[in-house]
Amino acid sequence: xxxxxxxxxxxxxxxxxxxxxxxxxxxxxxxxxxxxxxxxxxxxxxxxxxxxxxxxxxxxxxxxxxxxxxxxxxxxxxxxxxxxxxxxxxxxxxxxxxxxxxxxxxxxxxxxxxxxxxxxxxxxxxxxxxxxxxxxxxxxxxxxxxxxxxxxxxxxxxxxxxxxxxxxxxxxxxxxxxxxxxxxxxxxxxxxxxxxxxxxxxxxxxxxxxxxxxxxxxxxxxxxxxxxxxxxxxxxxxxxxxxxxxxxxxxxxxxxxxxxxxxxxxxxxxxxxxxxxxxxxxxxxxxxxxxxxxxxxxxxxxxxxxxxxxxxxxxxxxxxxxxxxxxxxxxxxxxxxxxxxxxxxxxxxxxxxxxxxxxxxxxxxxxxxxxxxxxx
Numbered sequence: 001x002x003x004x005x006x007x008x009x010x011x012x013x014x015x016x017x018x019x020x021x022x023x024x025x026x027x028x029x030x031x032x033x034x035x036x037x038x039x040x041x042x043x044x045x046x047x048x049x050x051x052x053x054x055x056x057x058x059x060x061x062x063x064x065x066x067x068x069x070x071x072x073x074x075x076x077x078x079x080x081x082x083x084x085x086x087x088x089x090x091x092x093x094x095x096x097x098x099x100x101x102x103x104x105x106x107x108x109x110x111x112x113x114x115x116x117x118x119x120x121x122x123x124x125x126x127x128x129x130x131x132x133x134x135x136x137x138x139x140x141x142x143x144x145x146x147x148x149x150x151x152x153x154x155x156x157x158x159x160x161x162x163x164x165x166x167x168x169x170x171x172x173x174x175x176x177x178x179x180x181x182x183x184x185x186x187x188x189x190x191x192x193x194x195x196x197x198x199x200x201x202x203x204x205x206x207x208x209x210x211x212x213x214x215x216x217x218x219x220x221x222x223x224x225x226x227x228x229x230x231x232x233x234x235x236x237x238x239x240x241x242x243x244x245x246x247x248x249x250x251x252x253x254x255x256x257x258x259x260x261x262x263x264x265x266x267x268x269x270x271x272x273x274x275x276x277x278x279x280x281x282x283x284x285x286x287x288x289x290x291x292x293x294x295x296x297x298x299x300x301x302x303x304x305x306x307x308x309x310x311x312x313x314x315x316x317x318x319x320x321x322x323x324x325x326x327x328x329x330x331x332x333x334x335x336x337x338x339x340x341x342x343x344x345x346x347x348x349x350x351x352x353x354x355x356x357x358x359x360x361x362x363x364x365x366x367x368x369x370x371x372x373x374x375x376x
Contacts, residue, residue, distance in 0.1 A: 003327050004069045006031035006092070008083075010039065010057070012163070012309065013075040013097055015048055016316035021073070022053070024345055025352075026324055031067045032057040035076070065090035071323050074098070075316070077166070078188070081111065084122065088114035093121040093326050095319045100124035101134065101192055102199035102335050115331045122333045123326045126192070127297065127315045128154050132280045133196035133256045135336045136292065138203055144286035150200055151283040153257040155273045156298055160305025164229035173237055173262065174229055177218045180237040186216055193244040193256045201246045203337065206253045208246035217241040223266040228306065238262040239271050317344065 005021050007014055007029065021027045032044045034057040045053035058064065064072070065086055072087050074096040087094050088111065100108070101124040111122055124130065133152040141147055158167065167173050172183030194212040201208045219239035225232040232238045239261040246254040264272045273279070280294040297314050299305035321344050329339060345351060 002026065002028045003071060003324060004028050004030045005323060006033065006064060006067060006069045006072045007044075008033045008064070008072050008074040008087075009076045010034055010044075010047055011075065011077060012312040013316045013319075014073070016308075016313040017073045017075060017320055018044060018048060019313075020317050020320035021323075023348065024320060024323075025348065026345070027320070029053065029055055030069050031055060031064060033061070033064050034059055061086060065092075070327050071095060073316075073319050073323070075319070085111055085114040088120040088122060089118045091118040091120055093123075093323075095123050095125060095322050095326055097124070097126035097130055097315050097319055099191060100195075100333060101126070101130055102195040102202075103333060105333075108333055112333055115333060119331045121326050121329050121331055123322055123329075123339070124192075124195075124335070125318050125322050127311060127318060128152070128258070128280060129192035129196040129256070130315070131318055132282065132294065133193060134199045136282050137200055137284065138336075140282055140290050140292050141204060141284050141286070144284045144288060144290055147204060147284055147286035149253055149255070149283075149285040150204070151255045151257070151281070151285075152196075153255075153259065153281045153283075155259045155276075155278050155281075156261070156311070157263060157273075157278055157302070157305075158260040159227050159262055159302045160299050160309055162228055162306040162309070164227075167227070168229045171240065171260070173227065173240070174232045175237050176235075177220060177237055180218050180240065181216055185240070186214060186242060189242060189258070190214055190244065193242075193258075197244050197246050197254045197256055199335065199337070200254045206246060206248060208248050208253055213243070213245045213247060213252075215243040215245070219261075219267040219269050219271050221262070221266050222268050225262050225266055227262050232262060234266075239267050241271070318342075321345070 003026055005027050007018050021029045039047055039057050040059040042057055043052040044055045044057055045051050069092055071093040074094050079098040084094055137150045137152055171185050172180035197212050218237045221232045221234050221238040225238050242258045244256045245252040278298040282292040284290045297311045322342050325339050325342050
């Protein structure tokens with residue numbers, strides 16, 4: 001049965017999510033919410049620079065709530081709990097990259113009630129946070145024992161991020177160090193990353209301090225640096241580093257870190273990506289210690305990133321691929337810990353349509369005595 005989907009917002013993640021829905025064999029796009037009045041009433045395909053697809057955008061929450069659909073991919077720049085609650089009460093599941101990855105039940109009673117009223121499900125996901133910081137560390141930890149530290153870390157050239165207003169006014173680049181450290185970025189990022197750290201602490205059983213430590217560092221330009229927001233002059237912030245850490249007796253046991261640099265030249269301090277270059281890393285320190293490196297989530301060039309950034313696309317894909325599993329779940333707020341393994345789908349030219357994701361082994365599949373398919 002086809003699952004009907006509404007896309008909320010058409011920024012970078014939203015546009016990529018629409019592409020993902022259109023190519024997914026189990027999904028059908030039936031609606032789209034847009035922020036700007038000039039997009040309202042237009043065909044969604046035209047908004048994306050594609051051929052018309054027969055779905056018109058609206059800027060009305062009421063119209064979206066009245067529309068028959070199974071799920072909404074909710075991807076604004078900043079979340080609004082009231083909007084999410086309205087969508088849930090209208091009977092629509094919500095998958096989102098902007099929050100609720102591992103929410104505190106005491107702080108989400110209104111959303112839980114909205115799920116109960118609408119018989120709907122809310123799932124927070126993404127990439128960093130929303131995957132690299134909790135899903136993949138937990139997966140990797142299964143091959144280790146006596147774990148003492150879990151680290152997830154991003155190393156990205158932020159010149160590939162084509163949102164100059166966000167880079168300047170939200171992220172705090174091109175500001176003085178004092179202005180940058182006072183920007184809303186740590187607060188906006190912190191909710192998601194602290195939730196990720198808490199998920200790992202709780203699931204792996206660390207006896208950590210309930211308070212998650214937040215640290216910020218900045219590096220300034222030593223020469224003019226070209227960026228999407230214009231030239232960053234010497235003395236102004238051209239790199240940012242954030243850490244969120246869970247501590248046991250003052251020692252970090254779970255760490256999530258972001259390294260955002262406007263390139264590796266002309267920085268003070270002299271930060272770099274290291275020999276491995278841009279990447280995402282997951283490291284579990286234990287017996288044995290394991291490191292997992294993700295390549296390909298950053299573009300090969302700045303120019304490619306400004307056209308289509310794979311990190312943004314992967315965030316959207318993680319949302320879209322979760323939709324069938326969320327729709328199949330019981331009502332309520334569901335995290336990765338509540339859902340089965342989420343997988344992508346084969347490209348149309350090499351795949352066959354499937355009715356729904358399955359969590360059951362194929363009948364007749366040969367297996368070894370431990371349930372595995374042989375192996376050693």
